[in-house]
Amino acid sequence: MDTLGVAFNEPKRSQEKEKKEKEKNGMDEIDGLGQLTDYRRLCSDLTLQTKKEGFFKDYLSAIVEQVSDEEFEGFTKQQTDRDRVVYCWTLPALHKTMKSFQPSYRGKSADESIKRREQGNEAFREKDYRKALYETQDNEGIVLLEGSLLERTTLALALANRSAVLVHLKEFALAIRDIQLSLQSNYPEKQRYKLYDRMGYCHQQLGETAKARLAYTIALDCLEESDLEPAALDNWRQTVEKSRAKLPSNNPSNNSNNNNSNHSTANANTNALPELVSGANSNIPNASKSLAMEVDDNSGRYYVAADDIKPGQTLVCEKPYAACLLPGKFTSHCHHCFVRLIAPLGCLTCRGVFYCSVECRDEAASTYHQYECGIIDYMIASGSSILSWIALRILTKGKMEDFLEAREELEKDGDGGRLLASARNPDSYSGIYHLATLSHLRSDKDFFDRTFMALFLFQCLRASGYLQTRFRYEEDSLNITEDEIYFASLLLRHLQLLQFNAHEIHEFVQLNEKNMRSTKTVYIGVGIYPTVAFFNHSCRPDVARYFLGTTMVITSTRCVKRGQMVAENYGPIFTHKHLTDRxxxxxxxxxxxxxxxxxQNDWPIYDGMTDMETILTCCPLCRGTVQSVNDSYARCLKCKKQSLWEAIRRPVEEITTLYQTAMRLMDLGQVDKAIRVLGVYIEMMETLVADVPVRELLLAQEALRLCLGTYGTKYCATTHLTMKAVTNNTRK
Incomplete structure (x- = not known):
């Protein structure tokens, strides 16, 4: 089954011709792995394009139809990514099908914003604050910030209205942010006393006395510039003065930012990063000293325990080199830090992405989004996979000049020592470039498809202005410079290495605030983490991961002895999937x-595992199997000695109580205590049963993973105020 293949129905074809056609359509052999299966081709295709409709799939099919057998055979002889890019660029089929394009921006409408604001005002008057927030955040996302005076005033009014809603929802920090933005966006001077009074109230609720006093004082000054009638003016002045008089005396303890944990900050991603156990590793950035890297021919580069590791210890805390939010999450999550949106801020130019804060918006605008802003619609319409987005983002987040400067070093033939050195510097692009691509195992068809996706992404890069080249548009699109060939080759390399090294980013979703068992992880994006990429896989993982925004935290869930491999899991876990499926x-x-x-041992899934009581009911002397002699004694079948049943059952009862206590603490939401008790239980059980799958032990490790997940980005479905931004006139 090859969705991108082309069926050739010519009669009486020679065996050689049939072989070439099979290669062209993805049916070739892969060295050492036998025939490329339908399932592998499907998996490989999905790393390029989604299951949904998109024009790239049509582009590729049209190109395949036009490429002759001789042209495809010529492609198979290309040995490097650069050669493949150059060869495909010269094919007439490419330029007949894949045209160049110019940036495209979905505009914003001040009229639509006014309509939304009126609907929000109506909901506010009816005290439906959630609906009011929905309407007010919609129109903020629609209006241009940089435009005419009318547009800026419309934005200012929208932000002011939303700040009032946020006050009623007790989101005081976000309300302050909207007030500040409204004042910067031409909010009418004669009405500014309202905003400063509201700002003073918000600072007061947050315990920021000095800031509250200053805001109230400015509000009184602004009243002098208002057009209020004398009676109304006097009432307002008295109200503000009373609010200021209620503030406590000026002392340091009252001026700290002691924000209530229920109140969002302007940037919602404020969770502190955990400390690495044993301190930071000087050889492996973002990793603990408890990890060391080793290399061998069979396993490649991988981590081992430099010291004994216990459950619940933080081993890696790494920001992604590049990360992309799933397009389906553009309206519900911050495009930059991936936290859920409450009061989103739109891009200053397009209406396709939203941010949780000014800081996130400005950082994105100063790096990758200034180039991606005009090509987002093309990327979505193409059906490109999220890995294709990251292949582009790796470039757009950096500077063109830096990549050009690094070209000579990157293109040198490397050896194991250089590759190991690159592993120690994952913050540099070299750490990305030298990740495994498995190019020696790729089929010609896979290379063919990826090369054309790389050329599509290159066209996007051209249109974005990133390359600063004059060969951008239709009249001279056939030209390509040596620098452009280099960037297209990098894109092709990214499409290969991301297939095996990218990680899903998820958030922790709690369906019921009081029930830890009603939790799940939700896939929201993908990132490339050079340090984490060197963890090898095990179907019985030693670690779990959670996310603070886009930062990945790797924490141990088992005991790992010094010198043993420390493995994570790439997807299939033995407790849920049988061996053949994994x-x-x-x-x-x-x-x-x-x-x-x-x-190796074909361990059973949960339903077929031995339970804890059965495996722990053993001889206290040699841990052999026991057989009952009478109600008081049992005989060991291994050492032949008798023991009291009480001596056999007492340890079982004690460790069973420990397990039950840990699970009860988790159910009560006492996460810190649950983590400590689960760690003790897991240590004891692994000492007793070694490498034997025991149902309760595996359930305890899963419970530890869930508890650790609450330390990351968490969304409680019953209490969170998350709102979806609207990018068109249709309500969703």
């Missing part, structure tokens, strides 16, 4: 046969 998934997605202990 192997098929890993071979199709990551191109390897897993040899972990769970696979």
């Amino acid at each position: 192997q098929q998934s890993l071979q199709g997605r990551y191109w390897f046969n897993c040899q972990c202990l769970a696979c």
